[in-house]
Amino acid sequence: MASLRVVRRMCSAAAETVAAPVSSSRWERLRNSKAGAWCRGLGSDYKEACREIVVGSWERPVKASVYASLLGGAWACCYTKPDHSSFEATLLECSNQLGLLSPWIRNGTSDGHIQTLVKLRNEGRLHHASLGLLSLVYRSDYDPDTTLYEARCSNLSVPWKELPQRVLDVGFVGRWWVLNSKMKDYDVNEVEFKHLPPHMQVTSPPSVQEVDRSERLHKESWLALKMGEEEKEADVVDRKEESISEEGRVKEKQTPA
Numbered sequence: 001m002a003s004l005r006v007v008r009r010m011c012s013a014a015a016e017t018v019a020a021p022v023s024s025s026r027w028e029r030l031r032n033s034k035a036g037a038w039c040r041g042l043g044s045d046y047k048e049a050c051r052e053i054v055v056g057s058w059e060r061p062v063k064a065s066v067y068a069s070l071l072g073g074a075w076a077c078c079y080t081k082p083d084h085s086s087f088e089a090t091l092l093e094c095s096n097q098l099g100l101l102s103p104w105i106r107n108g109t110s111d112g113h114i115q116t117l118v119k120l121r122n123e124g125r126l127h128h129a130s131l132g133l134l135s136l137v138y139r140s141d142y143d144p145d146t147t148l149y150e151a152r153c154s155n156l157s158v159p160w161k162e163l164p165q166r167v168l169d170v171g172f173v174g175r176w177w178v179l180n181s182k183m184k185d186y187d188v189n190e191v192e193f194k195h196l197p198p199h200m201q202v203t204s205p206p207s208v209q210e211v212d213r214s215e216r217l218h219k220e221s222w223l224a225l226k227m228g229e230e231e232k233e234a235d236v237v238d239r240k241e242e243s244i245s246e247e248g249r250v251k252e253k254q255t256p257a
Contacts, residue, residue, distance in 0.1 A: 110183050
């Protein structure tokens with residue numbers, strides 16, 4: 001029995017000594033492999049880059065703030081960049097605003113630009129392109145679903161140098177700048193004022209004094225009228241004279257002829 005116990009202990013000790021190096025050898029082989037060396041080098045590179053960024057920001061705060069502002073501005077531009085659906089919504093809103101006006105008072109520039117965009121949209125020739133920081137809306141010659149030979153042949157496609165001539169709007173910081181500029185004074189028809197003298201065609205914004213005077217007069221128009229003492233006395237005299245004249249007329253009617 002004693003000999004069997006000794007043999008068992010020897011076998012278990014041998015098994016433990018054999019199993020431990022196997023597990024450690026796998027980990028060692030993984031660390032010493034090419035993948036492990038690449039991961040260690042990558043981690044050390046990132047660690048050194050982060051340390052240099054922190055040290056450089058501490059030593060040059062102005063430069064670090066400029067870089068941070070540029071990165072923040074680029075992120076804000078990407079986040080607020082308008083998309084194709086926003087352009088269609090803005091186009092329909094502008095078209096509805098012009099539709100509420102009479103054709104005689106619409107601005108010719110605004111009406112013509114909106115009518116052109118609506119026509120291209122209905123024909124399927126209005127396209128949207130995202131460029132990261134901004135968006136572009138441009139026109140094409142054919143609808144993408146057109147099966148004509150001229151629309152499908154790559155040799156007849158429009159060259160890139162003509163793209164700036166086909167751009168219709170630029171979307172940046174949540175606005176479509178060309179569309180907003182075309183809709184300025186959309187309810188003012190400049191043709192109606194072309195026969196006026198030049199000094200009457202140009203309008204200038206009111207001054208601060210004129211604005212204050214207009215607001216004061218507007219507030220005073222809502223106040224009740226106040227009559228002075230002289231006006232009250234004159235009103236009483238007029239009423240007495242009217243009553244006396246009416247009494248005289250009544251007496252004349254009552255006296256027999």
